[in-house]
Amino acid sequence: MRAFSLRLTEKFSDFPSKGWLIRFSDVIGASHTVDYRFWKYDGLASAGLKKLAELGSTRALESELKNQSKKIRTIIKARGISYPNITGKTFAVFRVDRKHHLMSLVSTIDPSPDWIVGVSGLELCLDNSSWIEHKELNLYPYDAGTNDGITYLSLGSPTEPQEFIHRITSSYPNDSRSPFYDPSGLDMKPLARLYLNRQRLYEKTCKNTSEDATLSSGMDT
Numbered sequence: 001m002r003a004f005s006l007r008l009t010e011k012f013s014d015f016p017s018k019g020w021l022i023r024f025s026d027v028i029g030a031s032h033t034v035d036y037r038f039w040k041y042d043g044l045a046s047a048g049l050k051k052l053a054e055l056g057s058t059r060a061l062e063s064e065l066k067n068q069s070k071k072i073r074t075i076i077k078a079r080g081i082s083y084p085n086i087t088g089k090t091f092a093v094f095r096v097d098r099k100h101h102l103m104s105l106v107s108t109i110d111p112s113p114d115w116i117v118g119v120s121g122l123e124l125c126l127d128n129s130s131w132i133e134h135k136e137l138n139l140y141p142y143d144a145g146t147n148d149g150i151t152y153l154s155l156g157s158p159t160e161p162q163e164f165i166h167r168i169t170s171s172y173p174n175d176s177r178s179p180f181y182d183p184s185g186l187d188m189k190p191l192a193r194l195y196l197n198r199q200r201l202y203e204k205t206c207k208n209t210s211e212d213a214t215l216s217s218g219m220d221t
Contacts, residue, residue: 003199004031004096004124008107009089010081011138011190022110023082024090024192025056028065028075029105029118031096036071038064039106040120042164045144052106053114053144056080061106073100080107093199101125101206109191113149113156115141115168117192124196125206133198138190141168141180150177 008027030038038061039049048061058077065075078092096103106118117139124132145163149156150173166172170182180188 003093004103005091005093005197005199006076006078006105007089007091007195007197008078008081008139009193009195011192023056024080024117025052025108025110026058026080027078027090027092027105027107028052028058028061029077029094029103030065030075031073031094031100031103031124032068033071033100034102034121036068036102037121038068038104039116039118039165041142042166044162045114045146045165049106049116049144050114050146053108053116054147056108056110071100073097076103076105096124096131096206098206101208103196105194107192109141109152111152113154114144114147114159116144116165117141119194123208125208127208129205129208131198131206132196135196137194137196139192139194140188141191142166143168150175152179 010024037043039045045053046064048064051057051060062075065072073096074094076092076094078090081088081090094103101124103122103124104118104120106116109115109117119137126132143166145165146159147156148159168180170180170188171185175181182188
């Protein structure tokens with residue numbers, strides 16, 4: 001068994017004018033088995049993820065995670081980042097083991113119609129069967145596919161039919177009202193950065209299954 005700490009740091013560069021409205025919701029996630037994902041790129045959002053993406057509430061998603069207890073080692077929870085600490089950080093500690101060596105987490109961007117940031121199926125076991133010591137990932141926005149809207153403050157309406165979870169980029173959606181739109185098509189700046197650090201070591205080795213584990217796009221190191 002292995003303990004990891006995570007730190008999520010906000011890197012926003014473009015906010016709505018009402019700065020006091022801005023926040024990342026509480027973070028929720030899990031360390032889990034290779035055959036489980038509670039969200040993934042090009043997948044459909046569950047009812048719990050829909051509530052998180054649209055309302056910022058983690059309760060329903062946490063309940064879904066608890067119902068998958070055989071596939072989860074630790075439920076990860078961290079406080080959201082909100083005004084006046086929007087440029088701040090949030091922390092959590094979680095455990096992994098030889099069976100539960102992947103990690104996923106998610107937070108919603110508020111205000112937004114249904115925009116989220118996170119990681120899905122991040123492999124913490126290296127090819128040589130040792131645990132990673134440190135990893136840093138830039139996080140970019142995803143549209144959860146449940147609510148229409150093009151700006152932070154869009155009221156939106158339910159997306160019918162529900163769409164697959166997809167990346168928001170500087171060219172998609174191709175709409176100048178999008179806060180991420182850039183007519184030049186330049187790569188957008190990350191909204192957050194995730195730091196992972198290995199803590200206590202209880203099991204010295206692990207089994208890498210990277211061929212089965214999919215790291216969601218929308219992140220880079």
